[in-house]
Each structure stands twice: as C-alpha cells, then as structure tokens.
Amino acid sequence: MAFEKICTLDDVWEGEMEVFETSDKTEVLVTVIDGGDVKAYQAMCPHQDIPLVEGEFDGKQLTCRAHLWQFDCTNGKGINPEDSKLSEYPIKLEGDDVFVNIEGITPFVAPT
Ligand code: FES
Known part of the structure; x- marks a missing residue:
C-alpha cells in the first residue's frame, strides 16, 4: 500500500x-x-487503547481522557510519561487533499 487520500x-x-x-x-x-x-x-x-480523539487537543499537546497521558503532536513524543510516544504516519499534501501512508508502521503500545 502506498499513500492514499484520507481527508481534506x-x-x-x-x-x-x-x-x-x-x-x-x-x-x-x-x-x-x-x-x-x-x-x-x-x-x-x-x-490502554482508548481513542485519542476523545481526549483534549490544545493545538500542540494531546491529553488522553482516560488517565491524562500527554503527547506532543508536533513530533509524537510523550510528555507525561516521557517514555511513551505515538507512532507517526507519513503524510503528504496535494492542494487541500491529505494523503497518508501506513505501510510498515505499527501503533506503539506502552510496556505494562
Ligand atoms: S488509556 Fe490513555 S492514558 Fe490511559
């Protein structure tokens, strides 16, 4: 699979x-x-596999609603805790169209 349009x-x-x-x-x-x-x-x-979209996003930081883990959405790094992260998918823009490539990228799961 390569880049595919996901939204605008x-x-x-x-x-x-x-x-x-x-x-x-x-x-x-x-x-x-x-x-x-x-x-x-x-x-x-x-x-714990809660949809991140149900959390709060302030334009830079994302806070999960469940236990308030925080992520820097400029780079996917964990803020709290620092050893967490979000796996990032490459994107490209063509005009207003947003393309994403998920190939070979596995969502990060925090060790328990
Ligand atoms: S499930 Fe997101 S912080 Fe616990």
Whole structure:
C-alpha cells in the first residue's frame, strides 16, 4: 500500500484533530497543529487503547481522557510519561487533499 487520500483540510481545521479510516479500515488520527502543520498518528492511546480523539487537543499537546497521558503532536513524543510516544504516519499534501501512508508502521503500545 502506498499513500492514499484520507481527508481534506476542510475536514479538520487548525487546532483540531479528527479520526479517519484508510481503505483497510486502519484508523488514523489527523491533527492540525497551531500554525498549520498537519500530522498523522496512531488513533488509539498506547496506554490502554482508548481513542485519542476523545481526549483534549490544545493545538500542540494531546491529553488522553482516560488517565491524562500527554503527547506532543508536533513530533509524537510523550510528555507525561516521557517514555511513551505515538507512532507517526507519513503524510503528504496535494492542494487541500491529505494523503497518508501506513505501510510498515505499527501503533506503539506502552510496556505494562
Ligand atoms: S488509556 Fe490513555 S492514558 Fe490511559
């Protein structure tokens, strides 16, 4: 599988996040960072598999609703705890169309 269109910039605005599905039903979290950068991450929290889209996003940091783990959506790194992270999917933009490539990328799961 290569890059495929997952949404457009009309579907998710700056400072917001939304979940979209690829053709194989993989859920992808698309975030538009303050300033306009678009990033795509695994949709489920690496802690206990809660949908990240149900959390809070302030335009940079994402906070999971369940146990308040926090992630920096400019790079996917864990803020709290620092040893966590979100797996990032490469994206490319063509006009307003957002393409994502999920090939070979496995969502991160925190060790228990
Ligand atoms: S499931 Fe997300 S912080 Fe626990």
